[in-house]
Amino acid sequence: MIYLDNSATTRPHQDVLETYTKVSYDYFGNPSSLHTLGMEAEGLLTKARSAIADQLHVSAKEILFTSGGTEGNNLAIKGTAYHKKSRGRHLITTEVEHASSYETYKELEADGFEVTYLSVDSNGRVSLEDVKKAIRKETILVSIIHVNNETGTIQPIEEIGQLLSHFPQVRFHVDDVQGITKVPLNIKKAKIDLLTASAHKFHGVRGTGMLYVRNGVRLKPQIHGGVQEMEVRSGTEHVAGAVAMARALRMEMEKAQKEKSHLVKLHSKLIHSLPTIDGVTINSPLEKSAPHIINFSVESIKPEVLIQSLSAKKIYVSTKSACSSKLAEPSRVLLAMGKNSTAAGSAIRVSLSYETTEKEIDVFLRELKKIIPTLVGVRK
Ligand SMILES: Cc1ncc(COP(=O)(O)O)c(C=O)c1O
Incomplete structure (x- = not known):
């Protein structure tokens, strides 16, 4: 997992x-x-x-x-x-x-x-x-x-x-x-x-x-x-x-002292690698951003579908699109940042803890890269 x-x-x-x-x-x-x-x-x-x-x-x-x-x-x-x-x-x-x-x-x-x-x-x-x-x-x-x-x-x-x-x-x-x-x-x-x-x-x-x-x-x-x-x-x-x-x-405060650089390293890897995957755009700011939260959109894919596909590989991420009657609602936060409703309606959040390993991030990135082309076009 x-x-x-x-x-x-x-x-x-x-x-x-x-x-x-x-x-x-x-x-x-x-x-x-x-x-x-x-x-x-x-x-x-x-x-x-x-x-x-x-x-x-x-x-x-x-x-x-x-x-x-x-x-x-x-x-x-x-x-x-x-x-x-x-x-x-x-x-x-x-x-x-x-x-x-x-x-x-x-x-x-x-x-x-x-x-x-x-x-x-x-x-x-x-x-x-x-x-x-x-x-x-x-x-x-x-x-x-x-x-x-x-x-x-x-x-x-x-x-x-x-x-x-x-x-x-x-x-x-x-x-x-x-x-x-x-x-x-x-x-x-x-x-x-x-x-x-x-x-x-x-x-x-x-x-x-x-x-x-x-x-x-x-x-x-x-x-x-x-x-x-x-x-x-x-x-x-x-x-x-x-x-x-x-x-x-x-x-956790002890970990914050000792392992902050670990989170920063994982965050930097995600921020740099995600945009190299076709169709992915980062929504989180690149600076003055917490090291454990990264938000991105894959506009061509319904976020729930992407989450389910990753979940089938036992990789668990989330969407902030509140899902009522199976319709994705764009994120109020992303809209407030000026993102368009497609980007705001296809957001995925990856959130880390001090326990997250670099190997896990590598596997996530590899699987995401493989999954996206198989799902393009599967939108609402
Ligand atoms: C920023 C923020 N405030 C408040 C809450 C609510 O916390 P709780 O789940 O403990 O009620 C959350 C939960 O996701 C949160 O992220």
């Missing part, structure tokens, strides 16, 4: 799963219970929080556990909008956010908030100038994805954070689900107020995630009924998931 769909999800590390099983079985107490088992579980949760905070160079009380990226983005955006709505109802985001942010903004629009969706350039990047121009006295939140999940485009988060620090009424939320452990980001230096991460994107267990909430930042809870997670996110804590996430984060 050659798994090149790591931005959809990663396989949990064996060590992480062992931690998960052990904690689930040996420390099954409810952290809210007052007896020893409860206290032991609470102790583990506290340790996981501190371990994650250490990795991110923030304080433990700034880490809030969630069920993943979708919840983190919803909580950060709605939690801020509803908490600060008496100060203003204007929100700023981009046209290239992940659906879990984008659709949340659409919901808020329906509820009377005004949203500015910043456009992007041909590399999928927003300009600092546009962010600045969009800020008004009623603006309460700017929310920007760090690494785009479809193209790997890296946004100028630190520059935007520095700019926003001159507007203390504006909160800054960053969706770092695809960036964490792959593209460094200094939360404090970038003046970020809220940052979303999800464990299953870095070999943790699905259904676990975290939201960094800067000390002093308040959110309106979106789930009610308990006092867990600083009274912002009710529900019995997923202790084993949090501990496993802390372990996965440590392991």
Whole structure:
């Protein structure tokens, strides 16, 4: 098997799963219970929080556990909008956010908030100038994805954070689900107020995630009924998931230190080899792009067909074309970058992990080269 769909999800590390099983079985107490088992579980949760905070160079009380990226983005955006709505109802985001942010903004629009969706350039990047121009006295939140999940485009988060620090009424939320452990980001230096991460994107267990909430930042809870997670996110804590996430984060941060050049090498091989294959055009930017995501189009082929053909060879990649009633829908992100609807409707995403080998990339490229001529003309 050659798994090149790591931005959809990663396989949990064996060590992480062992931690998960052990904690689930040996420390099954409810952290809210007052007896020893409860206290032991609470102790583990506290340790996981501190371990994650250490990795991110923030304080433990700034880490809030969630069920993943979708919840983190919803909580950060709605939690801020509803908490600060008496100060203003204007929100700023981009046209290239992940659906879990984008659709949340659409919901808020329906509820009377005004949203500015910043456009992007041909590399999928927003300009600092546009962010600045969009800020008004009623603006309460700017929310920007760090690494785009479809193209790997890296946004100028630190520059935007520095700019926003001159507007203390504006909160800054960053969706770092695809960036964490792959593209460094200094939360404090970038003046970020809220940052979303999800464990299953870095070999943790699905259904676990975290939201960094800067000390002093308040959110309106979106789930009610308990006092867990600083009274912002009710529900019995997923202790084993949090501990496993802390372990996965440590392991992947170590890899980021030692094996970054490995990913960069694979990325460079793909960027240089893909365009030499007949019919392939690269959509990801060639610079300031994450090393683990490469997006390309083969306009003459229906992407689902290409994916199935690769899948038959046990090579797994993805398309971002949402497939409803078997009709490919062009990618909103690629359209925003100015790609035509054929290119945007035939996109393939290859996403790597530190585990991906050069040999796997070679096999993928070889098979792709063989398959494309056999499929040309098999379009919608
Ligand atoms: C950039 C980005 N944000 C948020 C999410 C949602 O994360 P989760 O799958 O943990 O809900 C994803 C998932 O693909 C993503 O890529």
